[in-house]
Amino acid sequence: MSGHSKWANIKHKKGKADAARGKIFTKLGKEISMAAKFGADPETNGKLRDAIAKAKSHNMPNDTINRAIKRATGELGNIEYEEITYEGYAPGGVAVIVNTLTDNRNRTASEIRHIFDKNGGSLGVTGAVSWMFDKKGLIIVERTDDIDEEDLMMKALEAGAEDFSSEEDSYEIITDPDDFSEVRLALERHGVPMASAEVTMIPKNTVEVTDEEDVKKINKMLDMFDDNDDVQDVYHNAELPDDEE
Structure with missing residues (x-):
């Protein structure tokens, strides 16, 4: 297989506690609003359909999802967000990618640079570390007695998945980013329960x-990124001790 195990350690997940749920919904709402700029109907807008599926995997209420779509169409007031990606290094030569959605480019750039500097890292130029990662669709299915591994693997591969691996407590399905929506929809039609489904950045090698x-x-750096309202996703190639996660 493709050697992408320990995905949970690599993709720094947000909201480890219920108290963070509101912040997660805010970030997901911005993602939905950005996607809805290209069309408010998820049936014809694949990017919006995937953003909604991601939001539902975090148990985001339908009313909150609909409000995010209406904001994009101007029905509830309109805020223009810009998508900016920052790249840099954390201590130990660890590569870090930070995806943001912001209404103030200067503020966000200053805050991201501050977080890198404060924690012994450094902000790099565009392309500094992204070459160390592969952009892939990643679908996580929790391992349960109700799911037959071979059957799930066949469904995933037949739908167009590139790779399938069995981990200790989950199954991981990797897709090309362009095929992600189609594979996710196929598994959804088969009634496969997905713990997570999103396009992500998977490191080619870990440190x-x-x-x-x-x-x-x-860990302090990653927590500060999580707490920043403009930060949507953080990816890194560090393998951290389990007791620090």
Whole structure:
């Protein structure tokens, strides 16, 4: 298989506690609004359809989803967001990609640079680290007694998935980004319950971090990115000790 295990350690997930749910919904709402700029009907707008599916996987209420779509169409007031990606390094030579949606480019650039600097990292130029990652669709299915591994693998591959792997507590399905929506829809039609489904960045190689001080700085950096309202997603290629996750 493609050697992308430990995805949960690599994609720094938001909202480890219920208290963060409101912040997650805010970020997902912005993502939906951006996607809805290209059409408010998910039947004809694949990007919006995928954003809605991602929101529903986080149990985002339908009313909140609909409000995000209406904001994009101007029915509830209109805020223009710009999508900007920042690349840089964390301590230990760890590569970091930060995706943002912002209504103030200067503010966001200043805040992202501050977070890198404050935690012993450095902000790089566009393309500095993105070459170390592959953009892929990633679908996570929780391992349960109700799911037959071979049957799930066949359904995924027949739908166009590139790769399938069995992890300790889940199954991972990898797709080309262009095929992600089609594969996700096919699994949805088969009634496959998906714990997570999104286009993500998977590192080609990982960096094992063992220095305690570096581990603390990296985790602090990632937490600060999570707390920033403009940050949508953070990707890195660090392998951190399990007790630090």
